[in-house]
Amino acid sequence: MTTTTRRKIAEQATAFLGEAYFELGKSEEDAKRRIQEVLEQIEQTGAYIHTYEELKHGAKMAWRNNNRCIGRLFWQTLEVFDARDVRDELGAAERIFNHMSYATNSGRIRPAITIFPASHSDNRLRIWNHQLVRYAGYRKENEIVGDSASLAFTDACQKLGWRGAGTRFDVLPLVIQLEGKAPKWFPLPQETVLEVPLSHPENSEFEQLKLQWYAVPFISDMALEIGGISYAAAPFNGWYMGTEIGARNLSDTDRYNQLPTVAKLFRFDTATNTSLWKDRALVELNAAVLHSFKKQGVSIVDHHTAAEQFLRFEKQELDHGRAVTGRWSWLIPPMSPATTGIWHRSFDDTERTPAYRYQAAPY
Numbered sequence: 001m002t003t004t005t006r007r008k009i010a011e012q013a014t015a016f017l018g019e020a021y022f023e024l025g026k027s028e029e030d031a032k033r034r035i036q037e038v039l040e041q042i043e044q045t046g047a048y049i050h051t052y053e054e055l056k057h058g059a060k061m062a063w064r065n066n067n068r069c070i071g072r073l074f075w076q077t078l079e080v081f082d083a084r085d086v087r088d089e090l091g092a093a094e095r096i097f098n099h100m101s102y103a104t105n106s107g108r109i110r111p112a113i114t115i116f117p118a119s120h121s122d123n124r125l126r127i128w129n130h131q132l133v134r135y136a137g138y139r140k141e142n143e144i145v146g147d148s149a150s151l152a153f154t155d156a157c158q159k160l161g162w163r164g165a166g167t168r169f170d171v172l173p174l175v176i177q178l179e180g181k182a183p184k185w186f187p188l189p190q191e192t193v194l195e196v197p198l199s200h201p202e203n204s205e206f207e208q209l210k211l212q213w214y215a216v217p218f219i220s221d222m223a224l225e226i227g228g229i230s231y232a233a234a235p236f237n238g239w240y241m242g243t244e245i246g247a248r249n250l251s252d253t254d255r256y257n258q259l260p261t262v263a264k265l266f267r268f269d270t271a272t273n274t275s276l277w278k279d280r281a282l283v284e285l286n287a288a289v290l291h292s293f294k295k296q297g298v299s300i301v302d303h304h305t306a307a308e309q310f311l312r313f314e315k316q317e318l319d320h321g322r323a324v325t326g327r328w329s330w331l332i333p334p335m336s337p338a339t340t341g342i343w344h345r346s347f348d349d350t351e352r353t354p355a356y357r358y359q360a361a362p363y
């Protein structure tokens, strides 16, 4: 390790510890003592080990700092599971399944993160999945069956020996790779995957479309960076905002492309753009998503409420002397954005750390 990387880690560690210890209400002496200890560890080993308290607060700060997330009002409620002691794939899979059951909580979704060994540890690992629950995508002659966003990963799973049933909604397996070893895959235990079949509040024919989505979005391919230390495997979850499913996953023409199908069901005139059939189908599909999750008792937020919560988050942060950063193009919902307060604002898109970052796929 070069002296410059060492210096960088030391700088980031110092900045993080100063900020975190202040927020945690610790004394200046405590912070100074800990920073000294950490700097010595970095000098000797090139890295340092977070206390559980640092890990926990760092993961929350990273959520709070995520410019793309509209749901940040709840950053303090994140449950942090420490899995830095994991040694093998099965051990990792068990931690993940426990996280999934805890988070799913029969529908009363709880935000959580499981943090696996840091990237400098010899027991480091990667999770290949983009999300822990995700539907497979298959290329058939002239069409794609399932989720086109999963084509490459589905291919990788098949190369590892996994076989899906071939439906539009096959749940992909969990793929875990320990440093220097071949990846291993595990089917998700049934009790870890909650799904919601879609129905419409007024149109009883909607169920015939046989649409569904899974209850919990668990992002599993981002790296968590805290004070110069990177955690490449740190899957986390919140709950869905309806439009993610209704206005993107099921609607995008290169995803499930369901607007023409929904328009037909409602007998909207698809021969002309001026009937606004796409807009009307969007409204009905999104109403179905919110209705179905509510009916099944699964947590979900509509985009109007989420936008209000975001503006409350901003106010709450200002009250604590922190200015909120954000990326406007991500914060506005993909449906009726100008009906929310976020639309009429602008945001500073400076990226702060701790942070959740994209990283290259291992497959």
Ligand code: ARG
Binding pocket: 071, 217, 219, 237, 238, 239, 240, 241, 244, 245, 249
């Ligand atoms: N947009 C992604 C999806 O539709 C999920 C991203 C995280 N979303 C969340 N509500 N925490 O699957």
